[in-house]
Amino acid sequence: MFARALDRVASLTLQVRLQIGKKLFGSLGPTLVKISRNRVIKGPCQLPELEALNYVAKYTSVPVPKVCATHDQPEGFYIEMEYIQGTNLETAWIGGLLSPAQKKAIVQELAGFVEQLRRLKPPHEGIVASAGLRGALDYRIGTSLFGPFHNHEDFHSFLRGHIPMENCSQVYGERVSRCHSRQYRSCFPHSDLTLRNIIIRDGKITAIVDWAFAGWYPEYWEYTKAHYGLLDIPDWYAEFGRIVARYDDELAAERALWAQFDEPGMAQQWISSFASSRCVERTVV
Structure with a gap:
């Protein structure tokens, strides 16, 4: 009973802090409040976001916001982190705030950070998982955790909706079939490296x-x-x-899949419809 009371106090305190923050500073986005x-x-x-922030901060020099605290709530948990001064690269790049030389310098700096991530060693080759080796999240696939x-x-089979490789060309085309037959290294990508997620100040990230x-x-x-943006x-x-x-080749294959599953969560719905239609065809035949 005492523990539940403390949880209610903590929840109320968090909501008050969020409301005050919105009044004083305005909202920075649908899920971010200063x-x-x-x-x-x-x-x-x-959880994958918190795991990644801590993992990257520990094993690389890639600049990420420092995690200050976490707050567990019934609807999920909240990450309290440092506020990063600067402008997102999308605003600066499209808005003409950067010279060609500044753009090249920023891209070159980004290249070093991407290379650091690619040099991280996976626990074993072939793994697809969060930094904590649990289920991962990517809206390219859906809004729920998947894996590990x-x-x-197995991951490629999941992306295809478990359509067997022998039927892959018929359903998705040769590019998907070819790429899903290849062997790849496991790397640690950011997986949403769009301009809006890169903060710059004085020409540096x-x-x-x-x-x-x-x-x-x-x-x-x-x-x-990186090509999945709008x-x-x-x-x-x-x-x-x-x-x-x-x-x-892999981008072409992914685009073939994106064309089928262009909204989060659409994959399983489309696959179910496809499977049902195939059953009907077999019945008619």
């Missing part, structure tokens, strides 16, 4: 934020996921393709 000059609270979050997978074959989708994936995942910014993609290993 609560003081130096801190923000993000939430509700899922102990090999890429001060932080890379929003690590909700980070984890262990096939080596092509960073490159393909904005078409040709010069950014050209620069990005210059600093990271390109996986153009």
Whole structure:
């Protein structure tokens, strides 16, 4: 009973801090509130984001917000972290705030951070999981945690809705079949390395934020996921393709899958419909 009372007090305190923060500083987004000059609270979050923030801070020099505290709530948990001064790269890049030389310098700095992530050693090859080796999250797939997978074959099968490889070409085309037959290293990508998640100040990267989708994936995942955004910014993609290993076949394969599953959570619905139609065809035949 005493523990429940403490939980209610903690929950009320958090909500009050969030409301005061919104009044004083305004909201920074649907899940992010600045609560003081130096801190923000993000939430509700899922565990992979916290695991990634702590993992990257411990094993690399990639600039990430420092985690100050976490707050467990019935709807999820909230991460209290340092507020990073600066401008997101999307605003600066599209808004003409950067010279060509500044753009190249920022991209080169980013290249070093991406390389640090790619040098991290997985617990074993083939794994697909969060930094804590639990279920991962990526809205490219859906809004729920998935995995962990102990090999890429199982992960690719999951991406295909468990359509067997012998039927893959018929359903998704040759590119998906070819790429899902290859062997890949496991790397640790950010998995949402879009311009809005890179914070800059005075022409330098001060932080890379929003690590909700980070984890262990096939080596092509960073490159393909960087193209998953809504904005078409040709010069950014050209620069990005210059600093990271390109996986153009895999990008084409992923785009074939995106065309089928273009909304979070659509995959299983589409797969069920496809399976039902195949059953009907077999019955008619």
